[in-house]
Every structure is written in C-alpha cells, then in structure tokens.
Amino acid sequence: MDRLSNLPDEIICHIGSFLSAKEVAFTTVLSKRWQNLITIVQVLRFDDSIESFKDFADRLSSLPATSRVRKLYLKWWSLESAGINNCLRDVLKRGVFYLNLSINGKQGYSLPFEVFTCKTVVKLSLGFRFSIDMIPENALLPSLKTLSLNDLKFFEFGGNCAFQTLLAACPVLEELFLSDVNWEQWKWSRTVSSLSLKRLTIIRTKWDDYDNSAFKRISFDTPGLVYLYYSDYVPKEYRNVNLNSLVEAKIHLYPPNIWNPDYLYPMNLLQGFKNVEILNLHSYQTLMMFYVLREALPVFEKLSHLSVNLSRYCWFPIKVLGSLHFRKFNSLCHCVSEYSFLVSCPLEVLKITEYSGNPEELRQMEYILGKLSCLELVQVHFPMATGGKKAKLESDLQRLPRASSKCKFNVVV
Structure with missing residues (x-):
C-alpha cells in the first residue's frame, strides 16, 4: 500500500x-x-485586497457539486457587492461549520436570509458596518455555539427586534461576543436574552461617539451565564438582570456621571454579581463606582478572588473592600496606613504585580504584613530585577515582621 x-x-x-x-x-x-x-475543502478564503471576486467565484464554481466546505473566511471591502450573496448561498449548502464574514456595508449591504437558516454552522462571525434589519420567520441555527458580532446595526421590524430574534434562533448558543454594538445609538431592545449562553463578552473600542441622552437601559436575561467580560459605558438603568450562575466577571465600566445618584443606578447589575467567585474590577472608574455605591452593595458570599488596578491612583476607594469576603487580591498608596479594615480582613493570598522595592513601597509592605493575620502567601513580581538586586529585594521582604506565622513569600521575576 x-x-x-x-x-x-x-x-x-x-x-x-x-x-x-x-x-x-x-x-x-x-x-x-x-x-x-x-471533496472536503477544509478552508476556503477570499480577500478582495488580494484576489478578484471573479477568481473567487470561478474557484468556488469549479468545486464538484458534492464538495463540502468546512470553513469560510471572507473579507469583502469593495463598494460593489453584486454576486457575493450567491457565493455565500453556495457555501452554505456545502455543510459549512465556521463562517467568518468581514463585509463593508456602507452601501446598504444585507446578508442573505440563508445565513440565518443554516443547520450546520457552529461558529459565526459577522462584521463590519452593515445593518441587520430583519430576521426571517423561519430563522433557526440549531448547531450554532459561538456568535461574534462586530460593529453592526440592529433595528426593529414589525415590532420585533432583529437582535432578539437572532438570539432566539440559536437554541444551543454558548458564547456571544459583541464589539462596538453601540446600544445607545440604534433602536433595538438592548436586551441579551439566552437560556443556553455560558460566556458573554461586550467590548466598546470607540469611546467618542457616546450619546448620553439615548443610553437609557440594558437587560441581561442569561440565567446560565458563568463568565462575563463587560467593557462599556454605564446606562441609566439595568432594567432586568438574571446572572444567577455567574462565576467570573471582568468589569471595565465608565459611569458618565459617577457622583450623581439620580443618574447612576446600576444596582440591578451589582446585585447580579452577588454569586461571583472571581471578580476583576478592571478600571479605576469601576472601583470608584463601587465606592460611591458602597452602602447598597450586596454581600459577596462566594467571592474568593478579587483583582483591582490601582497602579497609578490613590487607594481611597479600596475602603469599600473592607466589607467583602475574599482570599486573593492583586495590586499597593500613601493612605494605606489609614485602613483599619486590614486587621479583620480574611485575606490569604496577596499578589503584587509591580514592585521595585523602594523605601516607600517597603513601608507599605511592612504595614500590610503587620495587619493581615490570615495571610498565607505573598507573591511579589519584581520586573527587570535580577542577580544581586533580586537577592536584596527578597532579603528586605523576609526581614519584615508579619502578623501571620503562616505567611510565606513567593518571588517572581
């Protein structure tokens, strides 16, 4: 053979x-x-900056009628879009699993309805800058598990929101990625609703087109969600929030007017975090929002890992963390000596991601270690420290008095 x-x-x-x-x-x-x-074509690619559309169409038409296409990557930025949908329909009939469409829709481009009735597609990525006005009544994506939407517009048609209809047509959807789907500018339901969804990512990369007057509400009806990455402005209201299964949340939120309680009311969202085990307050603005609303925060009974970013800011918002139960904390201000909550804090693991060992930082470390009686591990990262400098930094830390007899150091370069 x-x-x-x-x-x-x-x-x-x-x-x-x-x-x-x-x-x-x-x-x-x-x-x-x-x-x-x-007859199985694993990957089919088309980029109109490299290849002419005629060549791509000829290449596709030359495939035997029984040929199957597993993955299609299509980048179409030309102003003329005639014929592209016919090629898409051809690929959709060939049992495609992964569909990645990057299409410039400035001239009013519309996807063929067959995209929303494909029985085989497992992963679907759609972008950029075109509108989805309506979804067909027979829309059903029974195999779709991952959906990525980038810089798209959704509208209502006949009282039905195209975005809501799309999610309803994905009965096994597990992961949803939304990038620059600007909730405030387009008239749609502003609701993420899915019983099967497990991972949700919302990212805003354009921060200069924010419309404060129209950004009123968002709802999350995702009872099975376990992971949330949320980077956006804070709307006036989170009308409905169901995040009962949430385990990990990474939050990067910008309240437009953080000191005005009449405007800022994200309490439903904050209540939705009450069951999280891992919480990352990714920005200083997010931590400030927690500080302003500290009296109304829920009890985070399951929280075991908390990360905050304070490398360039004062530590005063950290006072809000005194009422939380947590075990891990990443990050270190002149005002740290004022915080009495450290004495009763059940912190077991302290991670400091940037430490240079200067006298000021050493004094802060001495105060912290002298208060945290439950501390078991201090992991310190010395960027760019090698040889003799690393040895001195380690020696300085080891000499510091500690409230916990179990406390040990783990030095990472």
Whole structure:
C-alpha cells in the first residue's frame, strides 16, 4: 500500500484543498476512500485586497457539486457587492461549520436570509458596518455555539427586534461576543436574552461617539451565564438582570456621571454579581463606582478572588473592600496606613504585580504584613530585577515582621 493511503483523513483533506477541480476529479478515480475525503475543502478564503471576486467565484464554481466546505473566511471591502450573496448561498449548502464574514456595508449591504437558516454552522462571525434589519420567520441555527458580532446595526421590524430574534434562533448558543454594538445609538431592545449562553463578552473600542441622552437601559436575561467580560459605558438603568450562575466577571465600566445618584443606578447589575467567585474590577472608574455605591452593595458570599488596578491612583476607594469576603487580591498608596479594615480582613493570598522595592513601597509592605493575620502567601513580581538586586529585594521582604506565622513569600521575576 502507498504511503499516502496510510495518512489520517484530516491530512488527506488538507492535501485535497490545494488541488484544482481537474486534479480532484483525477484523484477520486484512484481510491474510493479518497473519493469521499478529497471533496472536503477544509478552508476556503477570499480577500478582495488580494484576489478578484471573479477568481473567487470561478474557484468556488469549479468545486464538484458534492464538495463540502468546512470553513469560510471572507473579507469583502469593495463598494460593489453584486454576486457575493450567491457565493455565500453556495457555501452554505456545502455543510459549512465556521463562517467568518468581514463585509463593508456602507452601501446598504444585507446578508442573505440563508445565513440565518443554516443547520450546520457552529461558529459565526459577522462584521463590519452593515445593518441587520430583519430576521426571517423561519430563522433557526440549531448547531450554532459561538456568535461574534462586530460593529453592526440592529433595528426593529414589525415590532420585533432583529437582535432578539437572532438570539432566539440559536437554541444551543454558548458564547456571544459583541464589539462596538453601540446600544445607545440604534433602536433595538438592548436586551441579551439566552437560556443556553455560558460566556458573554461586550467590548466598546470607540469611546467618542457616546450619546448620553439615548443610553437609557440594558437587560441581561442569561440565567446560565458563568463568565462575563463587560467593557462599556454605564446606562441609566439595568432594567432586568438574571446572572444567577455567574462565576467570573471582568468589569471595565465608565459611569458618565459617577457622583450623581439620580443618574447612576446600576444596582440591578451589582446585585447580579452577588454569586461571583472571581471578580476583576478592571478600571479605576469601576472601583470608584463601587465606592460611591458602597452602602447598597450586596454581600459577596462566594467571592474568593478579587483583582483591582490601582497602579497609578490613590487607594481611597479600596475602603469599600473592607466589607467583602475574599482570599486573593492583586495590586499597593500613601493612605494605606489609614485602613483599619486590614486587621479583620480574611485575606490569604496577596499578589503584587509591580514592585521595585523602594523605601516607600517597603513601608507599605511592612504595614500590610503587620495587619493581615490570615495571610498565607505573598507573591511579589519584581520586573527587570535580577542577580544581586533580586537577592536584596527578597532579603528586605523576609526581614519584615508579619502578623501571620503562616505567611510565606513567593518571588517572581
């Protein structure tokens, strides 16, 4: 038997993806096994900055009618979009698993409805700058588990929000990624609703087009969500929030008017975090929001890992953390000596990600170590410290008195 016949199916399919239609027809005569495998195109790519649309259409039409396409990466930034949807319909009939469409929709481009009725697609990525006005009544993506939406517009049609209809058509969706889907500018439901969703990422990369007057409310009806990364402005209201299964939350929020309680009311969202085990307050503005609303914060009974970023700011908002139960804390201000909550704090692990060992930092470390009676591990990162400097930094730390007899140091360079 020849060596090629001993190759795994995946490698044979990969080899076949480089052959022309004529070569495919020839090779399928050689072996029944190859006849079944060689018609699987693992990856099909089109970038209109590299290849003409005619060449791509010819390449697609040259495939045997029985050929299947596993993945399609399509980048279409030309102003003229005639014919592109016909090619998409062709690929969708070929059992595609992964569909990545990057299309410039400035000229009013609309996706073909067949995108929303594909039974095989598992991962779907859509962008950029086109509108989804309506979803067909028979929309159903029964295999879709990952959905990425980048810089898209959603509208209501006949009283139905296209975004809500899209999510409802994804019964097994597990991961949703939203980038620059600017809730305040487009008239849609502003609701993320999915019973199956486990991971949700919301990212704003454009911060200069914020419309304060229209940014009124957001709702999260995601009872099965376990992971949330949320980077955006804070709206006036979180109308409904169901995050009962949330385990990890990374929050990077910007309250437009943090000192005005009449405007800022994110309490439903904060209550939704009450069951989290891992909480990352990614920005100083987020920590300030927690500080301003400290009297109304829920009890974080399950919280075991808390991270904050205070490398360039005063530590005074950290007072709000005195009422929390946590075990891990990443980060270190002149006002730290004023915090009496450290005495009763059940902190077990302290991670300091940037430490240079100067006299001021050493005094802060001495105060902290002298108060935290439950501390078991201090992990200190010395960036760029090697040789003798690293040894001196370690020695200075080891000489500091500690309230906890169990406290040990772990020095990382």
